[in-house]
Amino acid sequence: MTTTPQAVRRASPRTRRPATPAAPDPSAGLLPQAEPVRLLNPDGTALPSRADCPEPPVEALREMYRRMVVGRRFDVQATALTKQGRLAVYPSSRGQEACQVGAILALRDDDWVFPTYRESMALTSRGIDPVEVLTLLRGDWHCGYDPAQRHTAPQCTPLATQCVHAAGLAYGESYQGRDTVALAFIGDGATSEGDFHEGVNFAAVFKAPVVYFVQNNKYAISVPLSRQTAAPSLAYKGVGYGVPSEQVDGNDPVAVLAVLTRAVAHARAGHGPYLVEAHTYRMEPHTNADDATRYRDADEVEAWRDRDPVARLETYLRAKGVLDDAAVAAIAEEAEAYAADLRERMNAQPTVDPLSLFDHVYAEPTPQLVEQREQVRAELAAARDSEGDA
Ligand SMILES: Cc1ncc(C[n+]2csc(CCOP(=O)(O)OP(=O)(O)O)c2C)c(N)n1
Numbered sequence: 298m299t300t301t302p303q304a305v306r307r308a309s310p311r312t313r314r315p316a317t318p319a320a321p322d323p324s325a326g327l328l329p330q331a332e333p334v335r336l337l338n339p340d341g342t343a344l345p346s347r348a349d350c351p352e353p354p355v356e357a358l359r360e361m362y363r364r365m366v367v368g369r370r371f372d373v374q375a376t377a378l379t380k381q382g383r384l385a386v387y388p389s390s391r392g393q394e395a396c397q398v399g400a401i402l403a404l405r406d407d408d409w410v411f412p413t414y415r416e417s418m419a420l421t422s423r424g425i426d427p428v429e430v431l432t433l434l435r436g437d438w439h440c441g442y443d444p445a446q447r448h449t450a451p452q453c454t455p456l457a458t459q460c461v462h463a464a465g466l467a468y469g470e471s472y473q474g475r476d477t478v479a480l481a482f483i484g485d486g487a488t489s490e491g492d493f494h495e496g497v498n499f500a501a502v503f504k505a506p507v508v509y510f511v512q513n514n515k516y517a518i519s520v521p522l523s524r525q526t527a528a529p530s531l532a533y534k535g536v537g538y539g540v541p542s543e544q545v546d547g548n549d550p551v552a553v554l555a556v557l558t559r560a561v562a563h564a565r566a567g568h569g570p571y572l573v574e575a576h577t578y579r580m581e582p583h584t585n586a587d588d589a590t591r592y593r594d595a596d597e598v599e600a601w602r603d604r605d606p607v608a609r610l611e612t613y614l615r616a617k618g619v620l621d622d623a624a625v626a627a628i629a630e631e632a633e634a635y636a637a638d639l640r641e642r643m644n645a646q647p648t649v650d651p652l653s654l655f656d657h658v659y660a661e662p663t664p665q666l667v668e669q670r671e672q673v674r675a676e677l678a679a680a681r682d683s684e685g686d687a
């Protein structure tokens with residue numbers, strides 16, 4: 298009997314060769330969810346809870362609110378200090394409070410933080426004296442605090458360099474049997490830098506316990522995200538290196554803390570690095586020296602005002618019955634006192650000696666540095682003389 302093709306087709310349920318099992322998806326568990334994780338609506342009302350992202354304890358959220366309010370007041374004060382000539386420059390993180398504070402609350406005190414120039418609020422939220430935090434930004438040669446004691450690296454201005462530092466430190470810690478985690482902050486624009494890719498790759502290959510925390514605030518100075526990357530989201534950059542990644546609504550404090558807590562636990566458990574992209578927005582110009590009206594519309598900024606992270610958390614905690622008028626007023630008062638103390642101490646600080654800039658570059662200064670130092674010294678002396686004549 299000849300078998301027609303039709304007969305084969307009819308008989309196929311019994312005669313077909315067993316199907317090859319589907320190859321496991323190598324990206325399973327690495328790709329971020331298509332939508333950023335969100336636990337609160339922009340108006341502060343709660344969304345249904347999620348098994349994959351448990352809500353942090355209410356006490357942690359109350360503390361987060363307190364630190365965000367104090368942090369915002371600090372930020373306003375620092376901006377004012379630039380106008381009074383007490384600070385050379387200040388990059389504001391207004392609008393990014395949930396990210397700044399959430400990152401710190403997700404860590405233990407002995408974990409390491411690798412900040413950029415944008416993270417002054419995160420560092421004050423970590424309990425570092427604000428005068429120390431602002432030391433670099435007033436033009437001194439050192440970062441003000443002791444990095445080893447505070448487990449906090451100096452704020453990095455060269456973009457993305459902190460990504461390799463964090464990988465190295467975290468690898469060293471795990472090599473020595475400690476369960477320390479390092480969290481490296483990074484901006485959207487800086488994920489285009491080579492050091493970001495090298496850091497993430499190294500951390501992945503050597504399973505270094507690092508959380509790479511991308512604050513996507515939509516701009517790299519005047520360059521919008523659309524001119525920075527063609528990636529569907531910055532979190533997708535992790536998958537190429539084998540790093541599990543997640544997106545989160547960076548103006549939803551509850552979601553930020555929940556996602557970062559999960560990321561830190563992953564790294565601490567020895568599973569290697571984790572990448573979190575927080576979608577947020579820089580409400581202020583890049584620094585006090587920038588004019589943001591030259592490259593973005595007021596309407597765009599206004600739209601983000603409705604997603605204010607501080608108001609969002611306040612509404613949520615009030616509805617939960619764990620924050621009332623008296624508590625809000627007490628925290629506002631604490632924030633005022635914090636700012637007043639900062640203002641007073643920054644006014645009393647001596648000015649920085651520009652020549653100290655040359656003191657610690659090399660143990661033996663190079664001939665070029667000696668020459669440059671002499672040039673600066675002569676210029677300062679000439680300026681002093683002409684002031685004296687006036
Ligand atoms: C290696 C390097 N290149 C360029 C700069 C100049 N620069 C300073 S901040 C900045 C934008 C960075 O944007 P982003 O990473 O999004 O961080 P954000 O300032 O928005 O927090 C640039 C290009 C620098 N500091 N370092």
Ligand SMILES: [Mg+2]
Nearest residue numbers: 484485516517
């Ligand atoms: Mg940015």
